[in-house]
Amino acid sequence: MNVSFDNSKPIYLQLMDYFFQQICNGSIEPGEKLPSVRETAVEVGVNPNTVQRTYAEMERLQVVVAKRGQGSFVTEDKTIIKRLRSEISEQYVGKFVTYMKNNGFTEEEIIEQVSVALKKSL
Structure with a gap:
């Protein structure tokens, strides 16, 4: 588990973001058991x-279901995972668009910059 923390946000939220990223990108699959609290802490x-x-x-x-005596598991409800992906997208895209607009970029310029960045990342 490769997590690095910064002082801008509480650690538990940063850890939650890490798990959400792993769930959203499929590294941790629906129904999969999460490491124990102790394992993760260490x-x-x-x-x-x-x-x-x-x-x-x-x-x-x-997003997670606790099963008594067995541990914590990622939900198998794909609608919850889809909702999570949507919420994360709205949060980050919203911040990005607001930042770009505050820096004087037009809608067309923002779309162009996103298009260029996507091409570079492929």
Whole structure:
């Protein structure tokens, strides 16, 4: 697990973002068991309470299902994962568009820049 933390955001939220990214890109599949709280804490070097808070928040959002005595599993409900992907997209694209508009870019320029960036990334 390759997670690096910064001071701009609480660690439990950064850890949650990491798991969400892994779920959205398919690295962690629906129904797959997540590492135990202890395993994750040791691997990323944080307090187990922080990991427990991350798992509890993901469970509250219904992205993760806790099974008593078995651990935490990614939901098998594909509509929840689709919703998660959509929410993440809206969040980041919205921030990007606002940033670009605040810096004087027109809609056409923003679309052109996105198109250029996509071509470079392929």
